[in-house]
Amino acid sequence: MPELPEVETTRRGLAPQVEHHHILRAVVRHRGLRQPVPRGLEQRLAGARVSALARRGKYLLFSCETADHRHGTLLVHLGMSGRLWLVDAQTAPEKHDHFDLVVDNGRVIRLRDPRRFGLVLWLQGDPLAHPLLSRIGPEPLTADFDGAVLHRETRSRSAAIKLVIMDGHVVAGVGNIYANEALFRAGIDPRTPAKRVSRARCGALAREIRTVLGEAIDAGGSSLRDYVGSDGMAGHFQNRFFVYGRGGEPCMRCGTAIRELRQGQRATCWCPQCQKR
DNA sequence: CCGACAACCTGTGAGC
DNA sequence: TGCTCACAGGTTGTCG
Numbered sequence: 001m002p003e004l005p006e007v008e009t010t011r012r013g014l015a016p017q018v019e020h021h022h023i024l025r026a027v028v029r030h031r032g033l034r035q036p037v038p039r040g041l042e043q044r045l046a047g048a049r050v051s052a053l054a055r056r057g058k059y060l061l062f063s064c065e066t067a068d069h070r071h072g073t074l075l076v077h078l079g080m081s082g083r084l085w086l087v088d089a090q091t092a093p094e095k096h097d098h099f100d101l102v103v104d105n106g107r108v109i110r111l112r113d114p115r116r117f118g119l120v121l122w123l124q125g126d127p128l129a130h131p132l133l134s135r136i137g138p139e140p141l142t143a144d145f146d147g148a149v150l151h152r153e154t155r156s157r158s159a160a161i162k163l164v165i166m167d168g169h170v171v172a173g174v175g176n177i178y179a180n181e182a183l184f185r186a187g188i189d190p191r192t193p194a195k196r197v198s199r200a201r202c203g204a205l206a207r208e209i210r211t212v213l214g215e216a217i218d219a220g221g222s223s224l225r226d227y228v229g230s231d232g233m234a235g236h237f238q239n240r241f242f243v244y245g246r247g248g249e250p251c252m253r254c255g256t257a258i259r260e261l262r263q264g265q266r267a268t269c270w271c272p273q274c275q276k277r
Numbered sequence: 278c279c280g281a282c283a284a285c286c287t288g289t290g291a292g293c
Numbered sequence: 294t295g296c297t298c299a300c301a302g303g304t305t306g307t308c309g
Contacts, residue, residue, distance in 0.1 A: 002302060034285070034304075058303075080303050081287075096287085115286045117303060132304095159280065168304075175302055224302065265282080267300085 002078045004140070004173030005216035005237065007058045009229050010084050014109060015053045017086055018062065022104040023048045028120075030098040033113070034079060037099065037120045044072060044122055045101065057136045057172035059119075060084070061127055062101075073127040074101075079117030085110060086231065137171045140209050145171055147203025154194035154202065161197050162190035163264050165209065174209060176266045177222060180244045182208040184275060190268045192277045215240070243269040 002010070026045040031037040047067030054061045062074035076084065086107050093100070099111040099120050111118065123130050137153075138144035153170045154161070164170055166179045174182070183190045185208040188201060197205065216222060221235030229235060242252055247260030247269050256273040 006302075032286090077303080079286095080301070082302095113286095114288065115301090115303095117285065119304095156278075157280095163280090166303095177302065222302080264280095265300095266303095 002058065002082065002221070003175035003178055003216075004055075004058060005178070005213055005219075006221035006235065007060060007078060007173070008055055008217050009221040009235060010078075011053055011055045011060055013229050013231050014084065014086065017105065017107050018050045018101070018103055018109060019053055021050055023050065023064075024102040024104055027100040027102070028098070029093060029100075030116070033098065033116050034077070034119045035121065038122050041074075041120070041122050045074065048072075056128070056133055056139070057168055058175075059133060059136075063127075070124075073123040075119065075121040075123050075127065075130070075132070076111065077119035078111075079113060079115060079119065081115040082111060082113035082118035085112075085229070135169055137167075137169050140171050140173060140206075140213055145206060145210070147199065147206040150206045151197075151199045151202035154197060157194040159194055160190060160263055161188060161192045161194045161205075162268055164194040165205070166264075166266075171209065173213070177241070177244045178209070178212050178216065180269050181212045181242060184243045184271060185212060187275055189272075189275045189277045190263065190270050196277070243271060245269065 023045045026042045028037050028042060044066055048064040050062050050064055052063040058077060060076040064072050064074055066072055087110050089106055089108055096114040097110055097112050101109040127133060138149060154164055157164050162179050162183060165174050182205060186205040188197060188205060216237040219235055219237035220229055222237040223234035224238055243258050246258045249258050251258055251271040251274060254273045256271055258269050259272055260267060260269045
């Protein structure tokens with residue numbers, strides 16, 4: 001479900017409700033996520049103070065000072081179907097509500113994740129040194145990422161450019177929707193071998209990745225099926241897709257039928273007229 | 278190092 | 294109505 005814009009929308013919604021607040025308690029109802037939710041997590045979180053809520057790629061990091069004055073990080077990933085939102089303390093959990101953080105302001109941050117590809121972990125020490133985070137590529141919305149970086153990272157890659165920009169080790173947070181949309185905006189055929197994308201076109205692609213992610217964040221993310229923001233409100237960027245989910249429909253720029261195929265078990269949509277190798 | 282593919286899991290919609 | 298199949302926003306691990 002969530003790509004970077006949806007995770008960032010969630011972070012922005014939750015931050016004012018949790019930063020500089022204490023966790024009264026945590027509730028784990030299902031430990032079987034992508035990795036098991038660690039035993040003892042509830043004890044570590046009880047009484048902890050959250051100093052900051054940050055994001056790295058699609059991971060959310062709750063920086064915590066525990067009740068016994070140790071530092072740690074609650075790491076949360078939403079996987080394909082996860083969402084994290086605020087509910088009132090009396091809201092009854094439903095079938096796929098696996099995890100709660102009860103905040104000292106009476107709100108509850110609740111994780112719902114039907115497919116359970118999400119992740120809830122406790123990290124000691126420097127969270128960015130953890131193997132899950134240390135190998136993630138540059139953040140697309142900071143100065144760490146630009147055309148020069150993308151060009152360098154793609155020189156040895158013969159795989160299709162779409163697969164390469166979706167590789168989180170090349171650039172963080174670009175999932176299937178925004179990979180399709182950025183390639184359309186940059187005018188690049190998604191099947192092009194990455195190493196054959198010129199320096200200038202890498203510049204255009206890096207720019208479009210940043211633009212489309214930024215616009216999606218401004219729109220509160222994309223709501224497909226069940227995604228909603230932390231406040232339960234749907235995002236509306238899904239109304240501005242040029243190609244994603246539009247196979248067979250006319251291109252919004254030139255009218256040519258949008259084509260669709262599968263790359264790496266994921267749907268790719270592109271305009272054969274507007275996007276070239 | 279790179280690429281191809283399966284795996285993890287549930288829900289939904291299309292087609293018969 | 295009910296069954297089966299393909300597919301859905303992600304990431305990791307394995308194998309060649």
